[in-house]
Amino acid sequence: MYKxxxxxxxxxxxxxxxxxxxxxxxxxxxxxxxxxxGKESVLxxxxxxxxxxxxxxxxxxxxxxxxxxxxxxxxxxxxxKGLELIKNGEAQAFVSAGNSGxxxxxxxxxxxxxxxxxxxxxxxxLPSLKDPFVLIDAGANVDSKPFDLxxxxxxxxxxxxxxxxxxxxxxxxxxxxxxxxxxxTLVKKAHQFFIESNLNYVGNxxxxxxxxxxxxxxxxxxxxxxxCLKLSEGLAEAILEMLxxxxxxxxxxxxxxxxxxxxxxxxxxxxxxxxxxxxxxLGVKGNVIIAHxxxxxxxxxxxxxxxxxxxxxxxxNRLENAIAKTVGVGEKE
Amino acid sequence: MYKxxxxxxxxxxxxxxxxxxxxxxxxxxxxxxxxxxGKESVLxxxxxxxxxxxxxxxxxxxxxxxxxxxxxxxxxxxxxKGLELIKNGEAQAFVSAGNSGxxxxxxxxxxxxxxxxxxxxxxxxLPSLKDPFVLIDAGANVDSKPFDLxxxxxxxxxxxxxxxxxxxxxxxxxxxxxxxxxxxTLVKKAHQFFIESNLNYVGNxxxxxxxxxxxxxxxxxxxxxxxCLKLSEGLAEAILEMLxxxxxxxxxxxxxxxxxxxxxxxxxxxxxxxxxxxxxxLGVKGNVIIAHxxxxxxxxxxxxxxxxxxxxxxxxNRLENAIAKTVGVGEKE
Numbered sequence: 095m096y097k098x099x100x101x102x103x104x105x106x107x108x109x110x111x112x113x114x115x116x117x118x119x120x121x122x123x124x125x126x127x128x129x130x131x132g133k134e135s136v137l138x139x140x141x142x143x144x145x146x147x148x149x150x151x152x153x154x155x156x157x158x159x160x161x162x163x164x165x166x167x168x169x170x171x172x173x174x175k176g177l178e179l180i181k182n183g184e185a186q187a188f189v190s191a192g193n194s195g196x197x198x199x200x201x202x203x204x205x206x207x208x209x210x211x212x213x214x215x216x217x218x219x220l221p222s223l224k225d226p227f228v229l230i231d232a233g234a235n236v237d238s239k240p241f242d243l244x245x246x247x248x249x250x251x252x253x254x255x256x257x258x259x260x261x262x263x264x265x266x267x268x269x270x271x272x273x274x275x276x277x278x279t280l281v282k283k284a285h286q287f288f289i290e291s292n293l294n295y296v297g298n299x300x301x302x303x304x305x306x307x308x309x310x311x312x313x314x315x316x317x318x319x320x321x322c323l324k325l326s327e328g329l330a331e332a333i334l335e336m337l338x339x340x341x342x343x344x345x346x347x348x349x350x351x352x353x354x355x356x357x358x359x360x361x362x363x364x365x366x367x368x369x370x371x372x373x374x375x376l377g378v379k380g381n382v383i384i385a386h387x388x389x390x391x392x393x394x395x396x397x398x399x400x401x402x403x404x405x406x407x408x409x410x411n412r413l414e415n416a417i418a419k420t421v422g423v424g425e426k427e
Numbered sequence: 428m429y430k431x432x433x434x435x436x437x438x439x440x441x442x443x444x445x446x447x448x449x450x451x452x453x454x455x456x457x458x459x460x461x462x463x464x465g466k467e468s469v470l471x472x473x474x475x476x477x478x479x480x481x482x483x484x485x486x487x488x489x490x491x492x493x494x495x496x497x498x499x500x501x502x503x504x505x506x507x508k509g510l511e512l513i514k515n516g517e518a519q520a521f522v523s524a525g526n527s528g529x530x531x532x533x534x535x536x537x538x539x540x541x542x543x544x545x546x547x548x549x550x551x552x553l554p555s556l557k558d559p560f561v562l563i564d565a566g567a568n569v570d571s572k573p574f575d576l577x578x579x580x581x582x583x584x585x586x587x588x589x590x591x592x593x594x595x596x597x598x599x600x601x602x603x604x605x606x607x608x609x610x611x612t613l614v615k616k617a618h619q620f621f622i623e624s625n626l627n628y629v630g631n632x633x634x635x636x637x638x639x640x641x642x643x644x645x646x647x648x649x650x651x652x653x654x655c656l657k658l659s660e661g662l663a664e665a666i667l668e669m670l671x672x673x674x675x676x677x678x679x680x681x682x683x684x685x686x687x688x689x690x691x692x693x694x695x696x697x698x699x700x701x702x703x704x705x706x707x708x709l710g711v712k713g714n715v716i717i718a719h720x721x722x723x724x725x726x727x728x729x730x731x732x733x734x735x736x737x738x739x740x741x742x743x744n745r746l747e748n749a750i751a752k753t754v755g756v757g758e759k760e
Contacts, residue, residue: 158606223665233603236611270566270653273491278569278650301654302661317611318651320603321634322658328635329662332556346686353683354674 095127095145096402097185102132103154103172104192105389109136112191115394120145122395123402129185131176151175154192157387161195165203173197177204180380187381187401189372191389197382198234198375205380208414210421213238214377215246215316216384217253218323224307228254228263231313232373233320240283243267243313245420247293249376250311252416256407257374257400263310266299268318274298280315291420372397374404376413381405428460428478429735430518435465436487436505437525438722442469445524448727453478455728456735462518464509484508487525490720494528498536506530510537513713520714520734522705524722530715531567531708538713541747543754546571547710548579548649549717550586551656557640561587561596564646565706566653573616576600576646578753580626582709583644585749589740590707590733596643599632601651607631613648624753705730707737709746714738 098119102112109132116128127145130137134150141148153171155164164171173192177200179185190197198214207214215231230250235242247265254260267284269277274285274297281298288295299309301322314322341351371393372383381404385397404410431452435445442465449461460478463470467483474481486504488497497504506525510533512518523530531547540547548564563583568575580598587593600617602610607618607630614631621628632642634655647655674684704726705716714737718730737743 223668236603268654270569270650270657278648300661301658304658305661305665315611317603318654321601321651321655324603325634325637325655325658326662328633328638329659330666332638333663333666335556336554341687344689347689350683350686350688354680354687355683356677356680 096123096125096405097127097129097187098398098401098405099129099131099176099179099185099188100394100398101172101176101188101190101192102130102136104190104197105385105394106157106191106387107390108191109133111390112394113140114391115389115398116146118391118395119398123398126398126402128398129176129179131172131179149175149179155196157193159193159196161193161199164193164196165199171196174200174204177201177380177382180382181205186405187383189383189385189394189397189401191372191385191387191394191397194233194384194387197384201375201378201380201382205378205382208377208379208410208417210414210417211249211377212245213242214375215242215249216319216373217250217376218319218373219258219371220304220323220326222305222307225260225310227304227307227309228311229304229314229319229322230311230376231316231319232323233316234375235316237317238280238315240280241287243280243284243315244287244291245377245417247288247295247311247313248291248416248420249413250313251293252412253374253376253409254310256412257403257409260310262294264294264296264308265311265313266296266309268301268304268312268314268322269298270300272298272300284313371400374400374409376409377417379410381409429456429458429738430460430462430520431731431734431738432462432464432509432512432518432521433727433731434505434509434521434523434525435463435469437523437530438718438727439490439524439720440723441524442466444723445727446473447724448722448731449479451724451728452731456731459731459735461731462509462512464505464512482508482512488529490526492526492529494526494532497526497529498532504529507533507537510534510713510715513715514538519738520716522716522718522727522730522734524705524718524720524727524730527566527717527720530717534708534711534713534715538711538715541710541712541743541750543750544582544710544746545578546575547708548575548582549652549706550583550709551652551706552591552704553637553656553659555638555640558593558643559591560637560640560642561644562637562647562652562655563644563709564649564652565656566649567708568649570650571613571648573613574620576613576617576648577620577624578710578750580621580628580644580646581624581749581753582746583646584626585745586707586709586742587643589745590736590742593643595627597627597629597641598644598646599629599642601634601637601645601647601655602631603633605631605633617646704733707733707742709742710750712743714742 705718
């Protein structure tokens with residue numbers, strides 16, 4: 095059995111999205127046992143269900159709440175209670191579409207970092223013209239140090255290889271020029287750690303090229319990663335909106351777009367963050383999957399799939415072993 | 428007469444794109460006098476043309492050449508020779524689609540910075556669902572300091588208001604959360620300079636929202652700005668590519684897309700960097716317009732239009748006055 099905790103209260107459309115996602119996942123994955131954490135009023139009707147355990151709490155961290163304040167004042171909140179179930183060994187993975195700052199802060203505080211990991215990081219899968227690629231860090235950290243970026247590369251590579259089955263993933267540093275030596279101080283110094291390692295490091299990648307799919311792991315500071323992630327979402331939506339507005343102006347265009355609607359729908363599905371499930375927080379002592387705040391039932395189901403695969407492929411142990419090899423390297427920083 | 432220098436050798440498609448762009452601009456702007464700088468073999472046939480002066484040089488900075496090395500070894504290159512024409516007062520504005528690092532470096536070295544400006548910055552106009560907005564710095568600097576970001580805001584605002592006619596532009600800091608206090612150290616410190624100023628500063632903006640068009644000037648470090656710029660280009664191309672691939676799979680889709688082609692073409696035009704002309708380098712002693720490396724004739728014409736407007740609206744003097752008011756503020760940094 096794969097024992098996965100789901101924070102039923104987390105997400106813009108929770109609890110209806112999370113409960114529907116739980117239903118989908120229980121149907122799809124026969125070896126799944128779900129640990130649902132949330133308000134009694136929300137979960138009451140689930141009592142007695144097979145492969146489901148319920149944990150009631152009346153506290154919830156709101157989406158826009160300060161993670162620091164929540165950690166101090168809402169110790170019983172669904173996010174923290176759910177993480178406790180991982181800490182005490184009752185379950186093996188945690189999934190939440192809630193306040194991502196609180197998930198990161200809670201995971202570091204409750205589970206702790208893996209031996210040798212300086213900063214846990216969020217690994218997000220993004221679509222490309224070929225296979226999806228990992229962007230790491232997508233927002234767990236700001237003001238990262240060069241050696242942190244190196245560890246992000248190590249962890250992102252392990253995740254993609256061991257959980258997603260990508261062979262020998264190519265790692266690149268996100269920068270403003272392909273040539274070595276182009277970039278800011280952070281990137282130039284991180285480059286040194288990579289070239290001295292035995293990772294499959296291919297140098298810099300420009301943001302223009304990340305969607306071509308030629309690189310598997312794109313490494314950057316979390317401030318930049320988060321900006322890239324949200325820029326991609328915002329731009330994709332703006333482009334489709336602009337296309338719609340163009341089309342309104344002419345009947346023949348409208349007819350054309352109606353016919354092409356199926357293509358656009360199919361494209362949206364491919365480019366959809368929902369299809370790629372949640373983003374794992376790599377570097378803490380436990381499997382923690384952060385789903386998108388706007389997750390619907392399908393996105394929750396996919397995040398649970400990522401959680402199951404993380405358990406199945408022993409992600410935490412593999413990360414620990416890989417990181418152990420880097421210990422000592424960045425001490426001089 | 429508006430006296431504009433055009434670096435005929437600069438750009439991926441130069442000199443054919445630049446010469447065609449020069450033709451278009453001369454036709455469009457009757458008060459334009461063009462100073463063309465480039466190889467004699469390229470410009471020879473232009474001898475004797477009205478409203479055109481020719482400056483021959485055999486040296487060219489290649490697109491991927493190191494700007495530092497070029498500045499040392501190719502003093503006669505078209506970029507530097509063109510900037511000299513601004514320096515010695517023969518012409519009033521400089522346009523090039525060449526090596527942007529060499530343009531920035533050359534402009535700072537040859538023209539010098541405006542009194543009080545710590546770091547000149549590139550202001551790029553990007554399309555939104557409403558009016559275009561300015562992203563500054565789009566790549567002139569990496570590792571900016573908080574006060575630099577403040578000056579970028581001052582300069583971007585002046586450019587948009589005085590040259591593009593936007594009334595009382597709204598300025599925001601690009602960050603990873605709308606709330607004050609969200610962001611990295613750089614953004615948090617820059618915020619202090621903005622709230623103590625009398626600029627129309629509206630706080631943080633998330634990258635997801637920049638294309639909505641509610642903010643006029645988006646301020647960030649040049650490393651991040653350049654990544655955002657190229658990410659937008661890369662993603663827009665990837666989305667259209669994915670749409671094309673979807674459409675290939677079905678005849679009815681194909682028919683639909685054929686009909687919608689006009690809409691997509693019209694949309695592309697709107698979202699096209701070519702339509703917005705070149706990006707001015709703000710903060711140097713002269714009007715310097717950096718056109719996109721992939722500029723075609725239309726893009727060159729538009730860059731020349733931006734150059735003419737910069738002269739017409741006295742951009743450099745206005746920037747100098749605005750910056751003078753900030754002098755002393757950031758000295759403690």
